[in-house]
Amino acid sequence: MKIKEITVLLGVIGIVLMMILPIPPWLLDILLVINISLALMILLVAMNTQEALQFSIFPSLLLITTLFRLSLNISTTKLILSKGEAGQVVATFGSWIANGEIAVGFIVFLILVVVQFIVITKGSERVAEVGARFTLDAMPGKQMSIDADLNAGMINEQQARERRRKVEREADFYGAMDGASKFVKGDAIASIIILLINLVGGFIIGMAMRGMSFGDALSTYSILTIGDGLVSQIPALLISTAAGLIVTRASSEGNLANDLSKQLMAYPNLLYIVAVTVTLLGLFTPIHLLTTLPMGILLVFAARKMKQNLNRKQIEDEQLEEEQQIEEVRSPESVINLLQVDPIEFEFGYGLIPLADTQQGGDLLDRIIMIRRQCALELGLVVPVIRIRDNIQLKPNEYVIKIKGNTVGGGELLLNHYLAMSPGYEDESISGIETLEPAFGLPALWIDEATKERAELSGYTVVDPPSVVATHLTELIKKHAHELIGRQETKTLIDNLKENYAVLVDELIPSVLTVGDVQKVLAKLLREKISIRDLVTIFESLADYGHFTKDPDVLTEYVRQALSRQITQQYSQQGETLRVITVGPTLEKKISDSVQQSEQGNYLAMDPMSTQTVYQKLNEQINKLLQSGQQPILLTSPNIRMYLRQVIERTMQDIPVLSYSELEPNVEIQSVGVVNL
Template sequence: MIGRYYTTIVKRHSHLVLPLGVIIGLIVIVVPLPTPIMDLLITLNITISITILLVSMYVENPTKFSVFPSILLLSSFFRLTLNIASTRLILTRGDMGQAAAGQVIRAFGQFVAQGGFQVGIVLFLIIIAVQFVVINHGAVRTSEVTARFTLDALPGKQMSIDADLSAGIIDEKEAKARRQELVAESEFYGAMDGAIRFTARDALASLLITIIDIVVGLIIGVVFKGKPIGWAAQNYTVLTVGDGLVSAIPALFISLAGGIISTRAAAKSNLGEEITSQILYDHRPWLISSAALLGFSLVPGLPGIPFATFGLLAGALAYVTYKQKSIDAKRIEKRPPEAKPPERIETLMRLDPLELEVGYGLIRLVDESQGGDLLSRIKAIRRQFALDLGLIVPPVRIRDNLELGPNEYRILLRGSSVGGSKVLLEHYLAMNPGNVVEEVEGMETIEPTFGLPALWISEEQRERALLAGYTVVDPSTIIATHLSEIIKTHADELLTRQDVQNILDQVSETHPKLVEELGANNVGLGLLSKVLKGLLRERVSIRDRVSILEAVADAITMTRDPAMIVELVRMRLGRMICMQYRTPEGELPVFALSPDVEELINNAVQTTEQRSYLALEPDKAEQLVGKLRETIDSVQSESVPVVLCSARIRRHLRYLIERFIPNVVVLSHNEIPSDLKIQSLGVISLQ
């Protein structure tokens, strides 16, 4: 109970530890310390450094020790404050003997300088050299390389997460956790790149302080205190070496911890377990080492006992490792056979591409005998998609679900819910388009498809709402519109390889040579599927299948990158793409990018051997999206907003803004027919 009580108090006031530590450090710099306090602080410094070193060894993942860069800075600050305090004691009280700066400094100085103060100086310089030249230099270089490669790999890792999410391998929760882990990793190694340099400068500061202590101490002892030069050299050197060691040893531990953290890779165990398991993985290296050491023990002139001892030890490790592998192998062989697989139940696991689940209160909407017209509306939707997008929408399975509320419905895509809401029978949904002349009363709600504010009104109010300027729809229209928009949004997910094969079969009936050429160029169903999905993702119709396949046949001679092929196909379909966004006057209203925005995005496009991607800084991306939304919102237009840009950045710009402004269409200059008039609605600029 007492331990829990004090633990609770510490946790409650943990936010005060850092400010109090900094304040104490400032006090140590300004106020002369009694030697017992100095001994206590030096011991605390050694304790902290050992603890940090052990934590770095036991942590499984470097990012789990995310405060380590800050600890490097604070530990360097703490050591330097102790250096200042000890230097003050040595220079002001050094004539009082070797206990002038405390018992800890005297003990370190006398222990190391037993063979003379020259030995102490040499040992101190060796420790500084090892710390600065070897450990610090290697840790700094490792941190630089790790930070650079981590940041360079960030866009690719983000795209990999997005790809796994799109493929359904992971869900949104796991994707969010991976993104947070990715951000934490990049921030950690970026901070380590700078923080690790504190340890290098710390070693130089210790060396400089040591030189100052010895030189100035001799001057003060001989000139001002009147001590003999031999006594002053012995006394001040012992104190200085002791001071240097109590500072250099903790600094060496911290530098070693920094090197361990910088060189660690993500693992499921601590460093000691990793080293043991990997070094003892195979018995053959230990067997060869044993033979070599035993051979050295037989060489005349070499001490035989040490070589023989470690040779036998290596042989024992080889034997233990070999026996352990044999035991593990037998254990695997004796493992009982796996249980027989259960009976095949694939038929129960089959998922429909599209499903519409309704509560029992909405069954009448799909029952034609009760006047329901939802089935006929869905048939019309499938027919319209075939005409508009060239996509054969799979049949929509409609079934009742008792888990839903009476007036609820839910739309599922391959078993996953992608939309749903509640509708009121015997009511109508009234939406204000912004020009109503009279308000009507009703139950406030949100239109499920586009998220617009709306009202549920009774049948008696319907005529009045229409006269007032409201858009009024019935429950069947609400569900049908919602379903249509979801199909449009997820059209690329509905296209399967079998659908692509059906397209090829139909085209081969009228254009057999075209299909033969695609086969000769190794254009498989996977590549064609990616191209068609890329078009559908931006709501480009794939109805003109012959033109699309001819464009693919031409593009495949230049690249096999599906994204680049999509861009080349879009250029071939440019007229068809632009026609759907024309005004009644035959003009194409567009928002153009200013030269500085074009240059910014173009410079951010990174190209590798496999693909190209946009590596735009997050703040610039956020600013660009904000300016784009602001410019579009400032123009009153009923048409779909279209952004015009160069062909090189089109798909990257679309990928950037599709999550934030999904209804924006991005066209390239190469997709605009020469005879189509352009109407400029504004210029998007970061200025």
């Protein structure tokens, strides 16, 4: 064992022996001074800690000091009752507090006991009890927060382990403090009992055994009792105060002195109010102005000094911030920050600031939250955080939407107007500013408040500017959803799925497919507006066919067939006939013959003349359906679906291309046109 460990063990054994063995007065004086010094040291350490765990030994130290103090009480009691003395320390404290008036000394001592027992000890006990209860109740939430940060990649495994250990230590500490505070309460009660024993026993022994008069016995044993009580209660008061400070200290940037100077003195203007109040007390009450005026002047001087210091510190902080910004611009690392590209950005001119300013009634932030929820439900995609900022380079009423730094849409809004879209016929009584609806490009009018009700009665669809922006943003996110899902976003979806389907994920990744392979399949589904919310079905299909092929196009076709019920319900309502444009046999054969094989997979190599002919034939059939108000849908055989999609993808991206295997057998299909070469 080390010398430190042996010293502590011998010290605890010595404390126990003090209760049994007689101690000479000179040694007792030394031990009493050590007790006072130790209590003062504990109080100062408690004041300079930033959080409770920095003084985690305090509960055990509290028990040792309590035992030490009780041993000293027993030793002084033995000396008082046996010899009528207890050393110079006890006698000095007793004579000093009594000052020739024993009654005054007793009253002062009783006040000290009341403060110690009722105020400090009782308060510390209650705070420790509540702190332990709340710490234990908060443990599950803290553990879940640590797990969430670990899953999100914000911390590593080592940091998570350290934070879990800290949470456990906090719970252990506050639980130990709750128990240790009961010892402090018991120590206060024991001190009162020992006080009565010293006083009553001293009277009896002094008068009956030593033949002392009543006055001499009262004077001698009262002074010794008061001194003994003081040398035990003062350290107990200091340690109880330290216990209260420890359990009430929240995590902060500094110790108690720094926090007091920063927080209590952070409002110099309030000192002027205090100074005026104190001065008025001297003017309008019997308290003399000579008593209150110096305090008022001192407070005014302190307020001015504090205000000057705060202004100086603010200027220094601003200069330091400017220097740091200049240094960051000059440093080579500052270029790295410029490489960061936000997934989605919404920029607007200064005239549209009320849209995003909640103080002016703007609800754009709340609408964006709903957009993210809607995309999660409809597409199964977790939309990244949308960066909102004003841009003075735009027109006052203009806005633009960017995906990964590139503009994909925009428009102009009139905040005090409404956008009205006609139901198919024009009402000449409805007048306004002609424009195009930004999401779908439909002709519309900006109308004022007075025209709104008349337009609604005429069948116009009337929406406010925030709804126009929200609709436009939603449609652009759906259109470019495949660009927003990368490997990191795919990994997040996989981790979320693994919580409930660990066997499925472990079988597929990484033994069958990599995260990149899965990401490509998900992106291809989103590109054709197929929801990936049903990840279980998607992963089941990938696990079944991933052993045979790694081609993302082929795997996507297998997944689409597995999602046949979802695709059928997406394009056909219950009981309704699905009207489609079918691909004729000559076109199917032409596409099949144009498929070429390579080491990277199959690809379509159709000659330009045939491709142009396909465009013309498709346009004819699509225009017929659009004129009749129906949604164009192409239906073809499974083996050429993905190649036909490649043909029309650039010019007809919004036209769905389905195969017979992607539709449920019970859906009724009606061919309203055939495309042949």
